Amino acid sequence: MSRIESEALVVRTVEFGEADLIVTLVTEQVGKLSAIARGARKGSRRLAGSLEPVHTVAVMLEDKGGDLATLKEARVVRARTGLTGRLDALESAGIALRWARHAFPPRTPEPQGWRILAELLDVLDGGDAPPRRELARAGLAMLAALGYALDLEQCVVCGRPCAPTKAACVDPVRGGLVCRSCGGASTVLLPELRQAARVLAAGQGADVTDEQAATLLQLVDRAMAAHAGFER
Ligand SMILES: [Zn+2]
Secondary structure, rough: EEEEEEEEEEEEEEEEOOEEEEEEEEOOOOOOEEEOOOOHHHHOOOOOOOOOOOOOOEEEEOOOOOOOEEEOOOEEOOOOHHHOOOHHHHHHHHHHHHHHHHOOOOOOOOOHHHHHHHHHHHHHHHOOOHHHHHHHHHHHHHHHOOOOOOOOEOOOOOOOOOOOOOOOOEEEEEEEEHHHHHOOOOOOHHHHHHHHHHHHHHOOOOOOOOOHHHHHHHHHHHHHHHOOOOOO
């Protein structure tokens, strides 16, 4: 039996039995894993009130390497109460946590993915930036961190580069641009938005309108769904 101590985000809770919860966590140290939280619904003092999403919690787990670890202790170390008070921020946080729940591989540390997720929640908590744009940026960066980066420079089928000044068809399920000779795709990115997407994927800032952010979010969500095998 090993003991795991880490910061974590709660990405899912499911009621179990009379008093327990099954909690899915994305942890900084060991990546995604599920654990049973005994007594969590009966007000266990070791877990009290800490199993809400969006707050960073410090967890202590006992792990026998099976499907479920045991969550022994959890306490909030970074409360994001600014986020929980705003519906648009909360909605964006929910989408990001859903991506993480599905796309992070089990029991594999993903330090970069962890950082992107935690930083997004901090930005949403601060309330200074448009939530959908920040979500689009985090989503593009998270895809890259997990090894699913969209290729926005060349056709993923034939490898032909696409000049930065040209509009391009993107198929997120196939992983990026698909040129017209290779069949194209239904989503077309104009040069300006394609450039913005590349900048955002690199973790930098780019101005996009709400409508452009929505287009990028669609791409990210479809790519996540394709890689992680969830229904959109
Ligand atoms: Zn091609």
